Amino acid sequence: MSQGEQVAVARASDSRRPGPLWTFGLLRSELVTTFRRWRTLALLAVLAGVPILVGIAVKIETSDGSGGQGGGGGPAFITQITNNGLFLVFTALAATLPFFLPMAVGVVAGDAIAGEANSGTLRYLLVAPAGRTRLLLTKYATTMAFCVVATLVVALSALAMGALLFPLGDLTTISGTRISFAEGLARALLIALVVAVSLMGVAALGLFVSTLTDSGIAAMATTVGLLITVQILDQIPQLHALQPYFFSHYWLSFADLMREPVYWHDLTRNLGLQALYAAVFGSAAWARFTAKDITA
Amino acid sequence: MAPYESDDNTPAGEAEDVRAGRRTAARYVVPAAVVGVAAATIGLVPAFAGSGDPDLPKISAQQLIEKIAESDVQQMSGTVKISTDLGLPNLGGLQDSLASGALSQGAGDKDGSAADPSSKLLELASGTHTLRVAADGDNKQKLSLIEKAAEYSVIRNGDDVWAYDSGSNQAYHATGAGDRHGSTSAPEDVPATPKDFAEEALKAGDKTTSVTVDGTAQVAGRDAYKLLIRPKQSGTTVGAISIAVDARTGMPLKFTLTPASGGAAVVDVGFTEVSFARPAASTFDFTPPKGTKVTQGDEMKGHEGKAQPKGMEKALPKGMDERAEGTGPKTIGEGWNAIAVFDTGSKGGVPSGAASDGGAAAGFLGSLGDQVKGKFGSGTVFSTRLVNALMTDDGKVYVGAVTKDALVKAADAGK
Missing domain, CATH: 3.30.310 (TATA-Binding Protein)
Structure with missing residues (x-):
């Protein structure tokens, strides 16, 4: 806590100079605090571990040379990893997107306001002439930065593992056409960005929940609980009329970037839906936070 | 010290609480407004997009059918949406096993490749599916079934016919497609494109049928005439068949079969996107990736001519009669x-x-x-x-x- 207060004081003193650079200073200090937490580093380590596990499992299963593909089980693209190590990136993202990634984002977003309130540092943050709106935007930007970093950690870990265990080279898209390795890499980067943007909705939801309570743990648990509930509801066929509006419904549409030509229909829906969630819960968080009594 | 607003307001009077409450409520109008605007957009945009049928010169049913017959689209690509609602009892997995049992009885095939086209066909018999089609002349065609994070493609390039199932990473290869009696076995005759459905329906057109032109419509962003086919007889369950024909090229763009009992269409096949430009040559090139299990069509016993694209003909609704x-x-x-x-x-x-x-x-x-x-x-x-x-x-x-x-x-x- 004392460390947090020091940082908060540092932030407050940093912010004496007004102007755009000042906002940047606030953002920078937020980023540093977030990424220096052990909790954040542990989350990133878990995320980096998933592709390593998947890669080793696939390698062991196919090491007898039989190419033992058994049907369509497992995460998307898993059967193509033996064709090209780059597919491990897509498999790892498909494996982490339903749960690991949004859970990590839920932890960071849920902690954003409630965690500060919990440790008593929120009032120090507001002592600086930051303004609540600006602080909220900074918190959201930090959470989104975490989304991008978390996704890239998964992608890079998977790329390293794929290069180590499997052949690389020209790859076959799921439509059966061939693209060069460079284009494959570009698509992998694009997919990682789409995955990061897919988490925008959860991040806004987590931030809103975070403004509702003064307990960081409660905010994290609520966000992750909502995430699991929505994922379950998305599996119930009777609710198919509602499902297109669930933030997780189009998550796997990033796979459409591996078609040739790219099938944009679900991708654009996903991006639109994420923007909508961000707008609704972002403004709800603003409504709540700017009018809230800060007692801690 | 910099000023800050709402800290230390515990002893503030009730009046202030009410004001604060109002202020909070006023701020929540913003997210509510966002939801409202989004709901209005989702609700109204399709309504506006669907309105305004194009103005096209009048045409007789005969002329329209000729237009379809003359239509010679060599190069095209597009996305097709197929919805089938046969009203089959919903049995989940049982339905698949029963149905595939029935199909294998008729066709006499029992083999393991997941990339074998006939094993994919029954999927089309229910629900909504998205297909992509591309064609460049008589020798190059491609049909892809879009699945969740996977795709099933049948690619014909000259003599080679490939089927690639990315979900199971299996491929199927047959050669000599050019030698077979071309027009019936080539993938272009898969009745999955609106054109083939239309031809099927027109074949049935005789004295028992009334064929009229029923106005115009926009399909896949193109102006189209609607051809309406109705049975004159009673006792059939077929209510009407509507075919939207592209006004410029004469290519059927949408096929809808509605039952006599009313309700949703039984079969609805239509382009959601279409382009008449030449598709990229690479679209039709397929080399199985390393690690993909390839099944050769010739290796399969008892298949012979029936093997590859002919299996595709068993799709709906023809398949129902031919089973x-x-x-x-x-x-x-x-x-x-x-x-x-x-x-x-x-x-x-x-x-x-x-x-x-x-x-x-x-x-x-x-x-x-x-x-x-x-x-x-x-x-x-x-x-x-x-x-x-x-x-x-x-x-x-x-x-x-x-x-x-x-x-x-x-x-x-x-x-």
Whole structure:
């Protein structure tokens, strides 16, 4: 806590100079605090571990040379990893997107306001002439930065593992056409960005929940609980009329970037839906936070 | 010290609390407004997009059919959406196994490759699917079934026919597609494109049918004429068939079959996106990636000519009539009221495949149908929204796109 207060004081003193650079200073200090937490580093380590596990499992299963593909089980693209190590990136993202990634984002977003309130540092943050709106935007930007970093950690870990265990080279898209390795890499980067943007909705939801309570743990648990509930509801066929509006419904549409030509229909829906969630819960968080009594 | 607003307001009076409450409520108007605008956009945009049928010069039904016949689209690519709602009982996985059992009886194939086209076809028989089609001349065609994070493609490039199932990472290869009697076995004749559905429907057009031009419509962003085909006979379950024909190229863009009983279309196939530019040459190149299991078409015994694209013909709705191919059905009636009759030779009123599984399966199947009695004896009627089948207790099966009564009448007459 004392460390947090020091940082908060540092932030407050940093912010004496007004102007755009000042906002940047606030953002920078937020980023540093977030990424220096052990909790954040542990989350990133878990995320980096998933592709390593998947890669080793696939390698062991196919090491007898039989190419033992058994049907369509497992995460998307898993059967193509033996064709090209780059597919491990897509498999790892498909494996982490339903749960690991949004859970990590839920932890960071849920902690954003409630965690500060919990440790008593929120009032120090507001002592600086930051303004609540600006602080909220900074918190959201930090959470989104975490989304991008978390996704890239998964992608890079998977790329390293794929290069180590499997052949690389020209790859076959799921439509059966061939693209060069460079284009494959570009698509992998694009997919990682789409995955990061897919988490925008959860991040806004987590931030809103975070403004509702003064307990960081409660905010994290609520966000992750909502995430699991929505994922379950998305599996119930009777609710198919509602499902297109669930933030997780189009998550796997990033796979459409591996078609040739790219099938944009679900991708654009996903991006639109994420923007909508961000707008609704972002403004709800603003409504709540700017009018809230800060007692801690 | 910098000023800050709402800290230390615990001793503030009630009036201030009320004001703060109002301020919070006022701020929540913003997210509510965002939700409202989004809901309005989602609700209204399709309504506006659907309005405004294009103004096109008047045309007769005859001219329109000629336009379709003359249509010679060599290069195109597009996205096709297929929705089928046959009203089959929802049995989950059981339905698949029963249906594939029935299909393999007719076609006589039993092989393991997931990339084998015939194993994919039944998926199209229910629900909504998205397909992509591309063609460049007579020798290059491609058809892809878009699945969740996977795709199933059938690619024809000259003599080679490849099928690639990215979900299971298996490929299927057959050669000599060019040698086979071209027009019937090439993937272009897969009745999955609106063109093939339209041709099927037009073939049925004779004295029993009224064909009219029913205004215009926008399909996949193109101006189209709507051709309306209605049966003149009564007793059929087919209500109407509507075909949207591209005004410029004469290519059918949308095919809709509505049942006589009303409600949603039984089959609805239409382009959601179409382009008449030449697709990239790489679209039709396929080399199986390393690690992909390739099944050669020639390796499969008992398949021969039937193997590759011909299996595709078994899609709807033609497949429904042809399923009985192997047993050599008789046909009663003409036009829309045609009823196929075949003798399964087995007593008990259930298909032989299921009957061999024992009485439990027979009882189960019987529970899906309605018991009927007539001069012919008694039997079970299995109905869907389009096709009804009567299975008599002495092993005869009557199938047709006709009502139950018509089936019973046919069975009585056959006695």
